[in-house]
Amino acid sequence: MSPRDKPALMKILKSSPEFKSHEVAVAEEVIDVYLQDINGAGYAVLVAEVDSAVAGYICYGSTPCTVGTWDVYWVAVDPEKRGQGIGKALSEEVDAAIVKEHGRLIIIETSSTPLYDNTRQFYLNRGYEIAGRIPDFYAPGDDMIIMTKRFRH
Numbered sequence: 001m002s003p004r005d006k007p008a009l010m011k012i013l014k015s016s017p018e019f020k021s022h023e024v025a026v027a028e029e030v031i032d033v034y035l036q037d038i039n040g041a042g043y044a045v046l047v048a049e050v051d052s053a054v055a056g057y058i059c060y061g062s063t064p065c066t067v068g069t070w071d072v073y074w075v076a077v078d079p080e081k082r083g084q085g086i087g088k089a090l091s092e093e094v095d096a097a098i099v100k101e102h103g104r105l106i107i108i109e110t111s112s113t114p115l116y117d118n119t120r121q122f123y124l125n126r127g128y129e130i131a132g133r134i135p136d137f138y139a140p141g142d143d144m145i146i147m148t149k150r151f152r153h
């Protein structure tokens with residue numbers, strides 16, 4: 001990601017029905033920290049482009065205080081361009097980068113609500129499994145679902 005990608009990414013985040021405005025604000029903070037110090041942020045942000053236009057992004061990094069564990073912090077695809085393989089391409093790019101770094105475990109935290117049914121299915125189809133659940137984490141009735149993917153070296 002480079003600074004010129006930010007307006008298009010913010011548009012995608014704001015038009016995604018899954019994200020509440022306070023979540024968009026946190027996503028923006030995470031993006032800004034990265035753009036201010038691409039090498040020092042402790043995580044990476046990749047954008048996907050279709051015909052030179054930003055179509056989605058993924059944010060991931062190695063989890064502090066672990067050996068070989070990585071977090072995918074955020075992923076979003078333009079709502080008008082979903083179901084075309086863009087999220088899959090972003091996920092595969094991250095898998096390859098993590099394997100290259102000898103990573104062995106990826107963690108994703110997501111929501112249990114019906115709004116995230118497609119997202120959870122997307123991760124299951126990418127080889128993630130449900131490793132845990134924290135009831136009422138995000139809000140009463142909105143559990144955190146912890147999904148993991150393992151690589152064997």
Ligand SMILES: CC(C)(COP(=O)(O)OP(=O)(O)OC[C@H]1O[C@@H](n2cnc3c(N)ncnc32)[C@H](O)[C@@H]1OP(=O)(O)O)[C@@H](O)C(=O)NCCC(=O)NCCS
Nearest residue numbers: 018075076077082083084085086087088109110119122125
């Ligand atoms: C989850 C999300 C990132 C998925 O992105 P996406 O671009 O819609 O996903 P894809 O199109 O890559 O994958 C969806 C399916 O379409 C298939 N597909 C459709 N057309 C395709 C094409 N032309 N090329 C490749 N795959 C294609 C994929 O194979 C995949 O099928 P599978 O999951 O059964 O294997 C996206 O829906 C999103 O932004 N959701 C909201 C934000 C969100 O929930 N983020 C996570 C917060 S925890």
